[in-house]
Amino acid sequence: MEYKRVAITDKAIKILNQLKEKHGELIFHQSGGCCDGSAPMIFEEGDMYLDDSDILLGKLEGVNYYMNQDQFEYWKHTHLTVDATEGRGSSFSLEIPFGVRFIIHSRLLTDEENSHFNK
Amino acid sequence: MSYSKPKFKEGYENFINGKFVAPIGGQYFDNTSPIDNSLIAKYPRSQKEDVDSAVVAANAAKEAWGNTSAAERAGMLNKVADLIEANLEEFALVETCDNGKPIRETLNADIPLSIDHWRYFAAVIRAEEGSATELDANTLSMNIKEPLGVVAQIIPWNFPLLMLSWKMPPALAAGNCVILKPAEQTPSTATLLLEKIAEIFPPGVINIIHGFGPEAGKPLASHSGVDKVAFTGETTTGQLIMQYASKNLNPVTMELGGKSPNIFFNSVMDEDDAFLDKAIEGAVLFAFNQGEVCTCPSRLLVQEDIYDAFMERVVARTKAIVQKNPYDVNTMVGAQASNDQYEKILSYINIGKEEGAKVLTGGEACKLDGEFSNGFYVQPTILEGHNKMRVFQEEIFGPVLSVTKFKDEAEALEIANDTLYGLGAGVWTRDAHQLYQIPRAIKAGRVWVNCYHAYPAHAPFGGYKKSGFGRETHLMMMNHYRQTKNMLISYDKNKLGFF
Numbered sequence: 001m002e003y004k005r006v007a008i009t010d011k012a013i014k015i016l017n018q019l020k021e022k023h024g025e026l027i028f029h030q031s032g033g034c035c036d037g038s039a040p041m042i043f044e045e046g047d048m049y050l051d052d053s054d055i056l057l058g059k060l061e062g063v064n065y066y067m068n069q070d071q072f073e074y075w076k077h078t079h080l081t082v083d084a085t086e087g088r089g090s091s092f093s094l095e096i097p098f099g100v101r102f103i104i105h106s107r108l109l110t111d112e113e114n115s116h117f118n119k
Numbered sequence: 120m121s122y123s124k125p126k127f128k129e130g131y132e133n134f135i136n137g138k139f140v141a142p143i144g145g146q147y148f149d150n151t152s153p154i155d156n157s158l159i160a161k162y163p164r165s166q167k168e169d170v171d172s173a174v175v176a177a178n179a180a181k182e183a184w185g186n187t188s189a190a191e192r193a194g195m196l197n198k199v200a201d202l203i204e205a206n207l208e209e210f211a212l213v214e215t216c217d218n219g220k221p222i223r224e225t226l227n228a229d230i231p232l233s234i235d236h237w238r239y240f241a242a243v244i245r246a247e248e249g250s251a252t253e254l255d256a257n258t259l260s261m262n263i264k265e266p267l268g269v270v271a272q273i274i275p276w277n278f279p280l281l282m283l284s285w286k287m288p289p290a291l292a293a294g295n296c297v298i299l300k301p302a303e304q305t306p307s308t309a310t311l312l313l314e315k316i317a318e319i320f321p322p323g324v325i326n327i328i329h330g331f332g333p334e335a336g337k338p339l340a341s342h343s344g345v346d347k348v349a350f351t352g353e354t355t356t357g358q359l360i361m362q363y364a365s366k367n368l369n370p371v372t373m374e375l376g377g378k379s380p381n382i383f384f385n386s387v388m389d390e391d392d393a394f395l396d397k398a399i400e401g402a403v404l405f406a407f408n409q410g411e412v413c414t415c416p417s418r419l420l421v422q423e424d425i426y427d428a429f430m431e432r433v434v435a436r437t438k439a440i441v442q443k444n445p446y447d448v449n450t451m452v453g454a455q456a457s458n459d460q461y462e463k464i465l466s467y468i469n470i471g472k473e474e475g476a477k478v479l480t481g482g483e484a485c486k487l488d489g490e491f492s493n494g495f496y497v498q499p500t501i502l503e504g505h506n507k508m509r510v511f512q513e514e515i516f517g518p519v520l521s522v523t524k525f526k527d528e529a530e531a532l533e534i535a536n537d538t539l540y541g542l543g544a545g546v547w548t549r550d551a552h553q554l555y556q557i558p559r560a561i562k563a564g565r566v567w568v569n570c571y572h573a574y575p576a577h578a579p580f581g582g583y584k585k586s587g588f589g590r591e592t593h594l595m596m597m598n599h600y601r602q603t604k605n606m607l608i609s610y611d612k613n614k615l616g617f618f
Contacts, residue, residue: 029355032539033585034376034413035275035302037353038513039463048355049362068354070539070585074512078470087459090276090302091356092332097164099148101459106470106509 003116005079005109006058006065012084012102016042016061019094028060028082030067030075030104031091040065040082040102041093076118081105122222122446124152125212130161131306133169133329134313136176137322143168148331150306153219153454153461154445156493162306165330167338170298173326174344177269177296180323185266185294189244195319196241196288200234202315203280207231210308212446214280217307219454219495220408221445232574233284236592239576240288243594257611263604266294267370268346270600271339273360275351276302276456277411277516283309285591286349291324293600298326298345300336304457332356343367347600350374351413353514354585372589372599374413374582376514377542380535381405381416381571382525382557386549388425394569398547401571402433402520406440406452406499410518411460413586414543416571418511419501419522420534426524430503434480437499437520442485452518454494461495464517467510468500476504476521506534514540528553532560541583545571564590 008016019026025045031037042063054066060082067075087101095102109117130147132139142163150159163169203210210233211225220229251261270290274282279301290297301309306329313327328335340348341363350360351374364371387398405416421429445453455461461484468482481500486492499518502510511521525531535544541563548554548569558566564581567573574580579593589599 031353031355032376033353033357033514034374035277035352035411035516036356037376038467038515039353039459041355043359048359074507074509074539078509085459085462087457087462088304088331089457089459090304090332090336091353092337092359094333096303096331097334103459103462103466105466106473108473 003113004058005117006060006082007079008060008082009084012082013061015084015095015098015100015102016063018098023094026063026094028063028065029054030065030071032068032071036089036091039089040104041091042095042102043092044094077109077114078106079109079113120448121444122212124157124216124446125209127160127307131163131310131329133163133165133173134310134317134325134327135169135173136326137317139313142166142330143172148303150217150303152216153456153495154216155490159217159307162303162329165328165335169328169330170335170338170342173298173328174269174342176323177298177326178344180321181266181268181296184296184321184324185268187294192292192294193241193245196237196292198319199316200237200241203230203234203237203312206315207234210280210311213307213311215445215453217305218276218279218456219445221450221453223448223450224408226448229278229281233280236284236576237288240292243597244292247594247597257609259608259610261606261608263606264293264597265602265604267600267602268295269344270295270297271342271345271348272297272299273336273340273348273350273352274299274301276305277408277413279305280308280312282351283312287325289591289596290349290600293597295600296324296326298328298339300328300330300339303329303331337363340364341366345369347371349589349599357587370599373587374542374589374591375585375587376413377540377563377582377586378418378512378514378538379414379416379543379545379563380418380420380538380561381545382420382531382535382547383422383425383429384531384548384550384553385422385425387547388429389549394549399432399436401545401547403436403440404571405520406437406518407572409452409455409497411456411516412572414565414572415514415516416543416545417515417520418506419520420525420531421522422531423524423526430479430522434501437480437501440499442496442498443487444491452499454496455517458495460516461497464497464515464519467513467515467517468502468519471502471504471508471510471521474504474508474510476502476508476510479503479522481518506537512538528557532557536562539585542586543567
């Protein structure tokens with residue numbers, strides 16, 4: 001069985017596809033902190049400087065999903081699903097002009113998933 | 120007493136080079152009120168070319184503005200303060216409508232504090248001096264403070280006018296021109312302010328650009344025509360802005376949030392007196408401003424031997440919070456600032472429950488009746504758990520408190536510092552040793568001791584760790600907006616003798 005840390009809803013895929021059409025190659029980065037933090041942000045590939053401290057959680061429709069390793073330490077026992085909701089964040093995330101925001105729904109990893117990822 | 124929704128024009132414009140101007144591309148977005156999800160007005164959806172024109176205007180104005188006297192600049196800052204004060208109720212009402220916070224907060228906190236920050240920096244530049252040192256009998260080292268030039272400022276939506284008033288006065292006082300982008304959720308009070316103060320400053324000194332982060336914020340933060348970027352927001356955007364600034368070798372200041380511990384030692388319950396009453400309120404301050412505060416005391420740490428008795432009172436006080444029409448002066452907690460915030464907060468409450476946190480009160484959306492049924496309200500919520508849970512580690516930016524207990528000082532400190540952030544903290548005790556030693560051992564830029572959520576001008580505010588750097592609301596912010604010109608003067612008539 002294939003295990004995944006991240007998933008995406010159909011609603012979010014639709015927006016993701018629109019963004020791909022407009023901007024080309026993209027990445028997700030999970031933000032932390034104030035205001036619009038603790039939300040996934042999406043940028044053109046190459047816009048954000050990434051290195052070994054950014055953990056690749058998985059690929060969503062071909063788009064890499066990253067999180068800083070410090071934050072990952074507190075998140076690694078949970079499974080994330082990217083969804084979209086009406087709203088208006090104020091970050092540089094590319095979906096904002098559409099009047100929608102990507103949002104994360106989380107659940108605990110199952111015992112099997114946990115022993116696969118965090119053994 | 121209750122107010123009602125204020126009147127707005129159909130649409131508003133950017134403020135560039137001393138005038139209100141339409142966005143070059145002609146696009147606008149609808150700004151809505153989170154109180155009832157109703158339309159407020161249309162605001163410019165600015166693009167790079169609008170930012171370019173503000174940068175041109177600011178650069179054209181910077182030399183003359185940088186050469187004005189401190190007395191002139193201070194006079195203008197004081198005039199701004201007077202105009203906000205003369206229209207305090209109007210500003211408060213517009214802020215409540217745009218952000219969703221209760222009117223008693225805007226009337227008594229947001230707007231009065233904003234006024235004071237303008238006055239504070241007007242006073243600072245009249246009193247401060249440069250420095251001069253006689254290095255030897257014939258050599259004088261003289262330090263003159265010079266403005267950077269053009270400053271870009273990007274502010275959040277949780278305290279719209281107050282965040283503007285933290286950022287703009289020190290930059291202007293230091294002699295810089297400013298281009299400020301308000302958050303797209305809350306553009307109204309910045310616009311109202313410029314309507315009141317447009318005549319005070321020369322054209323180009325203050326510029327306001329509305330719009331979305333990727334379309335207007337990014338071109339502003341990465342512009343080679345600005346000399347500094349100041350940002351309040353979250354970590355990913357913070358990293359991006361630092362990256363863009365590195366291309367221009369520009370300085371930045373960052374305020375990026377926190378997960379602030381609020382620590383109550385057992386001595387707070389030694390007496391059932393006014394101080395204990397204050398301490399209980401101090402724990403319930405997590406619900407202040409709907410929890411949409413970078414320093415929200417969102418992690419409550421209580422010593423185990425008073426835990427049950429203390430929490431009984433905290434829960435009772437939380438249940439007594441009045442959450443209804445934000446325009447009513449008796450309302451204590453209003454609406455979250457936007458639908459996506461509302462959804463995010465509810466999603467965090469869910470993961471908290473899933474991780475095994477116990478809901479002591481709240482835990483759900485708050486459904487209001489009538490026109491408010493379309494607004495974004497969340498019940499003040501207390502979750503009991505442990506510090507490794509995600510609700511203890513991530514900034515939820517909602518009225519959600521995560522509580523846990525500790526045995527002794529060492530454990531309190533271990534939990535308090537087990538976080539990526541270091542913006543604020545609270546320490547409550549009657550023990551004189553703890554009053555000093557515990558705050559010193561906490562890795563955070565602001566530790567409130569036997570109080571919380573006070574933000575007076577003249578007390579520096581800023582973060583450790585991933586909460587950022589730079590110190591606002593204090594005269595030391597001036598140096599984040601200035602260069603030091605060192606003049607090294609020789610009074611020696613004799614040559615060195617090398618050549």
